[in-house]
Amino acid sequence: MTEEILELLMHRNAVITEEALKKYYVEDEDLKSLLDAERYSLFAGGKRIRPLLTVEFCKLFGGDEEAALPFACAVEMIHTYSLIHDDLPCMDNDDLRRGKPTNHKVFGESTALLAGDALLTGAFEVAASNMAVGAEISAKAVAYLASCAGRYGMVGGQIMDLEGEKRKLSLDALIKLHSLKTGALISAAAVLGALAAGVSFTDPAMADVVTYAENIGLAFQIVDDILDRTGDAATLGKNVGVDAEHQKSTFLTFYSVEEAQFYADRLTQEAISAVRKYPGSETLCAVAEWLSTRKK
């Protein structure tokens, strides 16, 4: 699959995800600032990689796009909440995200905090109400999504990241940090897609889904570290050299740029190996390739 075709598919998927996300909002004049703050970040033009994984894994195992979409929306809401809270002054204190002022810069800190809380809460309402799959699958999806997003998942990774700014991390700790902070929600995106198609946790296919997700998640982070060293600020749309400036432990603390790229490529090939055997996996293979060769 060429990069042009992948981009077209990603664009189409972003459009249908955004259409679905919009439907969860009902205007209420009393809640205007909250709803506006949520939508400001939710519709800020992310790449929508996670919802793409949800939809593609659902289709890979014979499920309908319609069954996957509520789960895709839930994962994207959680991703968006994590960005809003991460940008807050008490966290990374970022002024810009994707070239636009961060949520708290526009709406104020308290509204940004509440917008994040509402997106996180809304994600579980949406996932639990997925009519196309029924209660059995919805309940499993909520439990898995929450475990990936929570204290032993994404939030746990964020606390390790905070602690990691105070002291040097071992390579094992760095891998654990990223598998929690980024990998867990990517796994949730993929697994919820498979769940929507009726794949159960005991099905061997689910192990392939998790292998794919864990490998691309780690590769994604390694490439992030490489781009922070070698990338171009204008192309990336964010500052570079930030990790070195903050003396943060990254994969480049342990590897050269070449070794790190080799490591990312190996993870990418393992991800592809896990799904290539399934007919219709071309998009998933192309996503994995694209994530490890991207320049932004």
Next chain:
Amino acid sequence: MTEEILELLMHRNAVITEEALKKYYVEDEDLKSLLDAERYSLFAGGKRIRPLLTVEFCKLFGGDEEAALPFACAVEMIHTYSLIHDDLPCMDNDDLRRGKPTNHKVFGESTALLAGDALLTGAFEVAASNMAVGAEISAKAVAYLASCAGRYGMVGGQIMDLEGEKRKLSLDALIKLHSLKTGALISAAAVLGALAAGVSFTDPAMADVVTYAENIGLAFQIVDDILDRTGDAATLGKNVGVDAEHQKSTFLTFYSVEEAQFYADRLTQEAISAVRKYPGSETLCAVAEWLSTRKK
């Protein structure tokens, strides 16, 4: 039922809720500060009124305590997260809660933020994994709990509260604010108890559950406003006269203390009327009475 017996029942329920809550935590040295921060607030000695409602409504409709407990824990986790986020400097900026330093005063703002996020996320994992009731009820419980806690529920009430500090509210807006900010989660606590016992949303009994919860929720808030005017700081364990100092709209903006107490009493009687017909409702009736006559 005497107040002494109610206090004994409340104490017993608090103990079993706390035992159940503890089981959701598994030690992990890398996540120590997060887990400690969560548990600092979760086990700070709240009155556990919400979990009591969940357990009592479950038993009222013939369900087992065991079926209600995971839902009771989920509601208490959400209540705790809301207190942690509410106390943050960008919100109420409180230094003390129940006579102890607030979460961010002990653990720092970023850890407090993440502890709140983890408690909120964990609540849905716990509710979705309630083995004693099965997937059908779990999925309904998650969806209802999230809708009560989210943008059109508790978080919506918090945004109205923030906005209300900037301008005068109408009585209707004040009632809406409190029915969202406090009432919605109290309703969730009661409704999830009934759901755990197998009561469905279309069952007329569920309307009684909601009537009870909505009325005690509003009465609770009115009494809160009265105590802020007439209460004793030492007995309450918090500062009084705060509302007047902040020129905040409260029920005492619209009513005298006597009128407000009359209003709270009327709501309490309506709550009691809704549940008195069910055998075994003595505790629920006593809780309603106690909430409107409490001095702290």
